Amino acid sequence: MAKKYNRYRSILTLKCPRCGHGDLFTKKGIFVYKNMMDMPTLCPVCDQKYEIEPGFWIGALWTSYPIVILIEFPFLMMALFSETLGPWIPLSLMFVAFYFAYPVMLRLGRSIWIHNWIRYDAELAEKLKE
Numbered sequence: 001m002a003k004k005y006n007r008y009r010s011i012l013t014l015k016c017p018r019c020g021h022g023d024l025f026t027k028k029g030i031f032v033y034k035n036m037m038d039m040p041t042l043c044p045v046c047d048q049k050y051e052i053e054p055g056f057w058i059g060a061l062w063t064s065y066p067i068v069i070l071i072e073f074p075f076l077m078m079a080l081f082s083e084t085l086g087p088w089i090p091l092s093l094m095f096v097a098f099y100f101a102y103p104v105m106l107r108l109g110r111s112i113w114i115h116n117w118i119r120y121d122a123e124l125a126e127k128l129k130e
């Protein structure tokens, strides 16, 4: 628990942006397929409300979409420009990649989004340690 708060680690480990300890999702980990979007209403540690306002998570599209583009772009380039592979192998790989990227896109996208709006509360984190 003595680890210093790190914003990027908090984003990648899907933790609450305010206290850095509560889990954002009911199920831990990035590669979760069943009930992948289940989130508690409040942070189990600091009671921060996760869905700050109605429709808050729609904004997470702004952070999820670039993740997919980053993952799929090389396959698209391969499909368009590879002379030896032809288009179907890269396009098939694109679907396989999407299968793995899907939970990353949604969960990490939400994590980045909420970390963008809620700041770390050092005083609160100090109180929680006591």
Ligand SMILES: [Zn+2]
Pocket: 016, 017, 018, 019, 020, 021, 022, 043, 044, 045, 046, 047, 048
């Ligand atoms: Zn919290």
